[in-house]
Amino acid sequence: MSKNVKDLRSLKQKKSFFFDLDGTIYLGNKLFPGILELIDTLKNKNKNFYFLSNNSSKSTSDYLKKLKSLNLDVSLENIILSQHPTMDYLKNQGYRKIFLMGNQSLKEEFENEGFQLTEETPEIIVLAFDQELTYDRLSKATRFLFMNFPYIATHLDDRCPTEEGYIPDAGGIACLLYKTTERMPRVFGKPNKEMILFKLHQTGISPEDAVMFGDRLYTDIKMGINAGITSCLVLSGESTLKMVEESENKPDLIIDGVWDLLDVL
Numbered sequence: 001m002s003k004n005v006k007d008l009r010s011l012k013q014k015k016s017f018f019f020d021l022d023g024t025i026y027l028g029n030k031l032f033p034g035i036l037e038l039i040d041t042l043k044n045k046n047k048n049f050y051f052l053s054n055n056s057s058k059s060t061s062d063y064l065k066k067l068k069s070l071n072l073d074v075s076l077e078n079i080i081l082s083q084h085p086t087m088d089y090l091k092n093q094g095y096r097k098i099f100l101m102g103n104q105s106l107k108e109e110f111e112n113e114g115f116q117l118t119e120e121t122p123e124i125i126v127l128a129f130d131q132e133l134t135y136d137r138l139s140k141a142t143r144f145l146f147m148n149f150p151y152i153a154t155h156l157d158d159r160c161p162t163e164e165g166y167i168p169d170a171g172g173i174a175c176l177l178y179k180t181t182e183r184m185p186r187v188f189g190k191p192n193k194e195m196i197l198f199k200l201h202q203t204g205i206s207p208e209d210a211v212m213f214g215d216r217l218y219t220d221i222k223m224g225i226n227a228g229i230t231s232c233l234v235l236s237g238e239s240t241l242k243m244v245e246e247s248e249n250k251p252d253l254i255i256d257g258v259w260d261l262l263d264v265l
């Protein structure tokens, strides 16, 4: 969109670029035009860039395989999943013994990061996108919640889109536990600023040198605002200009799609 061109040029100075995935980089399994070139440009200009997803059903290395299957030439350090700020918090707070409600793939990542997984003697309950959930695990978690154990979640999306339609996500599981225990977890994924700030902290980049691109006002743009970084809405996904007018989450910039960056970087 030409009305932003002058402001868009300011992006050239940014050091860290955060991108949502679905609706921003691809739609379903189809990459938007210019994405491969954009990644090359970011690499050539020595920019930090990250692809963000709240989806904590997979480990980062399994997620990397998914991105590679779409021909994206990226590595582990280019991926931020909601389990990352969550693990960062757990480490900073000194938690080691975790009751993790999550898939085997995610459990392996937690163990590789030095956490001990237990459903008997945990220090904290961590809810993720658990597609291997059993009634037994729910019951055990409920008992600890009634005993007032600390309780956090990687993210709280209500539902997850699939080719066959929506399926329950971590937010749905959290509601089930809430109905029984009246407890809701502290959350780290989008739209919480921790999803961005833990990475800026790790890399020593200040918020004014970072920008977030995404297609959802109430997650991507809200998170950019919460984290105090520049926010840029892409119109290639679910938001329209009318939705921007009606939303309280106003982006700093609006572009048709991330391919518009190729002209300004």
Ligand SMILES: [Mg+2]
Pocket: 020, 021, 022, 023, 024, 214, 215, 216, 237
């Ligand atoms: Mg999106």
